[in-house]
Amino acid sequence: MNEFSDRLLTEVPRRARKFKFRPATIFLVPLAAILFQVYLPRFFQYLGYLELPLLVTVYFALMRRQPIAGVFFGAGIGLAQDSLSPNQPLGMFGIVKTLVGYFAASVSMRFDVDNPLIQFVLGFFFFFFHQFFYWVLSRALLGLQLEFDPRQTFVLGLLNAAVAVPLFMLLDKMKE
Amino acid sequence: MEFLLNRYRNLTVLLVVIAAQLLLLAYQVKSNQDVRLVRVWAVTAVTPLARILEVVRRNTIGLAEDYFDLIHVRDDNTRVKKELDRLKMENQFLKTELSTADRAQALSAFQSRTPSRTIAARIIGNGTGMNSKDVLIDRGSASGVMRGMAVVTPDGIVGRVLASYPTASQVLLITDPTFAAGVISEKNRVHGTLKGIGQSKCIIDYVQNEEKVDVGEVFYTSGDDRVFPKGLPVGVATVVRQGKTFKEIYVVPAGTQNGLEEVLVVVEGIHQEIPDAQAVASTDMYIMPAPPGDKASNAPTTDQPGGTLTTDADRMRERYKKIGAAQGHKFGEGLPGAKPANFNLDPDTVKPPQPVPGPVSPAGNLAAPKPAVTNSTPAAPPVTKPPAAKLPETNGAPPGGIVPGGVRPQTASPAAGGTVNVAPKPVVPKVVKPVTAPLQASPNL
Numbered sequence A: 001m002n003e004f005s006d007r008l009l010t011e012v013p014r015r016a017r018k019f020k021f022r023p024a025t026i027f028l029v030p031l032a033a034i035l036f037q038v039y040l041p042r043f044f045q046y047l048g049y050l051e052l053p054l055l056v057t058v059y060f061a062l063m064r065r066q067p068i069a070g071v072f073f074g075a076g077i078g079l080a081q082d083s084l085s086p087n088q089p090l091g092m093f094g095i096v097k098t099l100v101g102y103f104a105a106s107v108s109m110r111f112d113v114d115n116p117l118i119q120f121v122l123g124f125f126f127f128f129f130h131q132f133f134y135w136v137l138s139r140a141l142l143g144l145q146l147e148f149d150p151r152q153t154f155v156l157g158l159l160n161a162a163v164a165v166p167l168f169m170l171l172d173k174m175k176e
Numbered sequence B: 001m002e003f004l005l006n007r008y009r010n011l012t013v014l015l016v017v018i019a020a021q022l023l024l025l026a027y028q029v030k031s032n033q034d035v036r037l038v039r040v041w042a043v044t045a046v047t048p049l050a051r052i053l054e055v056v057r058r059n060t061i062g063l064a065e066d067y068f069d070l071i072h073v074r075d076d077n078t079r080v081k082k083e084l085d086r087l088k089m090e091n092q093f094l095k096t097e098l099s100t101a102d103r104a105q106a107l108s109a110f111q112s113r114t115p116s117r118t119i120a121a122r123i124i125g126n127g128t129g130m131n132s133k134d135v136l137i138d139r140g141s142a143s144g145v146m147r148g149m150a151v152v153t154p155d156g157i158v159g160r161v162l163a164s165y166p167t168a169s170q171v172l173l174i175t176d177p178t179f180a181a182g183v184i185s186e187k188n189r190v191h192g193t194l195k196g197i198g199q200s201k202c203i204i205d206y207v208q209n210e211e212k213v214d215v216g217e218v219f220y221t222s223g224d225d226r227v228f229p230k231g232l233p234v235g236v237a238t239v240v241r242q243g244k245t246f247k248e249i250y251v252v253p254a255g256t257q258n259g260l261e262e263v264l265v266v267v268e269g270i271h272q273e274i275p276d277a278q279a280v281a282s283t284d285m286y287i288m289p290a291p292p293g294d295k296a297s298n299a300p301t302t303d304q305p306g307g308t309l310t311t312d313a314d315r316m317r318e319r320y321k322k323i324g325a326a327q328g329h330k331f332g333e334g335l336p337g338a339k340p341a342n343f344n345l346d347p348d349t350v351k352p353p354q355p356v357p358g359p360v361s362p363a364g365n366l367a368a369p370k371p372a373v374t375n376s377t378p379a380a381p382p383v384t385k386p387p388a389a390k391l392p393e394t395n396g397a398p399p400g401g402i403v404p405g406g407v408r409p410q411t412a413s414p415a416a417g418g419t420v421n422v423a424p425k426p427v428v429p430k431v432v433k434p435v436t437a438p439l440q441a442s443p444n445l
Helices: A003-008 A023-042 A045-049 A052-064 A067-083 A092-108 A116-142 A150-172 B002-007 B009-028 B037-071 B073-113 B277-281 B292-298 B312-326
Strands: B117-126 B134-137 B150-153 B156-164 B169-173 B180-185 B191-196 B202-205 B218-221 B233-241 B248-253 B262-270
Touching: A023 A045, A023 A052, A023 A067, A045 A150, A052 A067, A052 A092, A052 A116, A052 A150, A067 A092, A067 B009, A092 A116, A092 B009, A116 A150, A116 B009, B009 B037, B037 B073, B073 B117, B073 B262, B134 B156, B180 B233
Parallel strands: B156 B233
Antiparallel strands: B117 B134, B117 B262, B134 B169, B150 B156, B150 B262, B156 B169, B180 B191, B180 B218, B191 B202, B202 B248, B218 B233, B233 B248
């Protein structure tokens, strides 16, 4: 064990380091992310590859370090995203982001999520998990024959992870 | 429970939230059969449990129920068997009633169809003799039944009344060895005498070996016996073979084949036509009717003196005799070269000759031409009539009068119910007018 590993794997839950946000922040940031996801790709198509609601969910779950909070946060953002998707039943993004919020909050209790590298890795991992689990749910529950391209998902995961690090830094400014 | 919830609170919340969203999802989504997913899940989740519960119940409570049910099975089985026996008997009774109704309907239809006057009777007993074939019917002299009357069914003749008592009558069946009746074949009009032989079959006797009778040919009553009206079906020939003198013809009686329960007693018989077998056999092709002229010329005319002229030769012979008698000509007399009588005269208009004084040359009589057969009908051999049916105890006219020619006499009219209390006076026809069937070349002629 070296100093880096000690920083990554803390022996005790890091409850003391959880952060709080203003209610307006908790409400407006996800809303902005959803609007970004819904509105901007109409003008900038390449921005559709960015999963900002997912990154926001991961961020708030990591920062709150409470699985229950992460669950509700992910469920709320996911259901809001579902409600803005006209051809999709409510619950698909909600279930996936609920799991993402729960696992992100659980991970934050074991890892030092303030590290940008950890944030990059987590951003990549949860994007990949999000896409894969959404594909599984679509096939299992809706019977949709969607294609899952691991290579493309991998690349997009890297892209979203690269965006996640500066986004998280920006959102850190909003901590109380 | 509280401990578990506290320890796994995060996981519990996660599962609850996901379950809630799954329900929300299932409520929205419909399957291929347009059934909501939540319903599919519910049924899929409940059905195996229900199946397991049913298996458990069947193997536990069901066995107990079966045991208690089987306690009463024996009693139920006995009761059901009794019920089944009762229903079988009831069914048999109803079948019998239905059969009786059918026979009564057939009798009624036959009564309305036949020109003869009949009364219905029921068989109420059999004869006591071992070989005798006679039965008792429930109509006697009080109902107008008299000795010698014919007994028939819609299918054919059955027998004749042997003795009549006030409330019952004894009927001699056609299968009795002492029974006899005159019959005629359908196709070739061959006359014969039906005789019983004590078995289910009868024989037709006194049919010359030269006569033509086919197997399967239907025989009808000829009316010669003065008991059965002409035209009633008798039976079908099943065996026809050559005998020493007469043919051996076995007939299956049509009237007694389906069992005897109800019969009709012919209290006033009327002759009917015998169906033409050819007309029946050629129903699938069109045959023009015979020209009226030919029919008139070929039809046997019984108005001629003699009454039984049936061929052109007979008629020509009668014509020449008439003309010869009118001119005083005696056949077989006269020498060759003598003046013959004028045979071109109309026999109906020729007048008897005036008395001529002086002897008539006998030579002219010898020149009389012999009646030539101008018709295509060959000269008929001597008619061999079968002997009359030997009807036991039938002397003179039978009590049941038979009116020939299908004309009902205007004498006796039964009071009511078709029952004749007083036997109609037997009408002996002066001239028996034959049935108006087309003339056919009979091998008898």
